[in-house]
Amino acid sequence: MSLSIPLLRRDHVHFSLILDMLDRQTEALERGDARAVPIILLGLKYFRDYPRKVHHPIEDAIYGVLRHRMLRGVDKLFNALEEHVELHQELAVISAAARSLDGKDTAALAGFAERLRKFTARERRHIEKEEVYLYPAAVRLLTPEDWASVMASCSGDKDPVFGDATAASFDRLFAEILVRDLATRDV
Numbered sequence: 001m002s003l004s005i006p007l008l009r010r011d012h013v014h015f016s017l018i019l020d021m022l023d024r025q026t027e028a029l030e031r032g033d034a035r036a037v038p039i040i041l042l043g044l045k046y047f048r049d050y051p052r053k054v055h056h057p058i059e060d061a062i063y064g065v066l067r068h069r070m071l072r073g074v075d076k077l078f079n080a081l082e083e084h085v086e087l088h089q090e091l092a093v094i095s096a097a098a099r100s101l102d103g104k105d106t107a108a109l110a111g112f113a114e115r116l117r118k119f120t121a122r123e124r125r126h127i128e129k130e131e132v133y134l135y136p137a138a139v140r141l142l143t144p145e146d147w148a149s150v151m152a153s154c155s156g157d158k159d160p161v162f163g164d165a166t167a168a169s170f171d172r173l174f175a176e177i178l179v180r181d182l183a184t185r186d187v
């Protein structure tokens, strides 16, 4: 088995940390606290970056190989390509909505919070489906040659938050997730 599946699973753990953070900030929005908006924007920016540009294309390539082999189970239960397109579209819409929020309009904040909750729930369901359907099929059926072609077709860009070095533009997001979680953890 290629090392790619453990790396993709590690990405999912990281994505879950960002989704947890977004859910925490959603609770703040529901209380009418607009100070949550900048960190929400950073979380959404992260999803437009590494997951969309690197993680999803790898999964699309894996799905392409599996579908080419007419794997009925995977194709009927889960279409990774379609889900990625839908997630990217929703991400673009919700990011634009976040940028246009008026912090003084509590009804708008609450409406946006509801939409953000739907987005994080959808992302979590997507990740679960990949863990249940896509990854086990890939482990079973992809050959070393398949893995080589999957990885050759994809960008090698590093994760800007959880990679070897955190990009300066994501410093605040990194601190919000990791430093906060460490500070609140019982030792």
Ligand SMILES: [Fe+2]
Binding pocket: 055, 056, 059, 080, 084, 126, 130
């Ligand atoms: Fe995915």
Ligand SMILES: [Fe+2]
Binding pocket: 008, 012, 055, 059, 127, 130
């Ligand atoms: Fe994924």
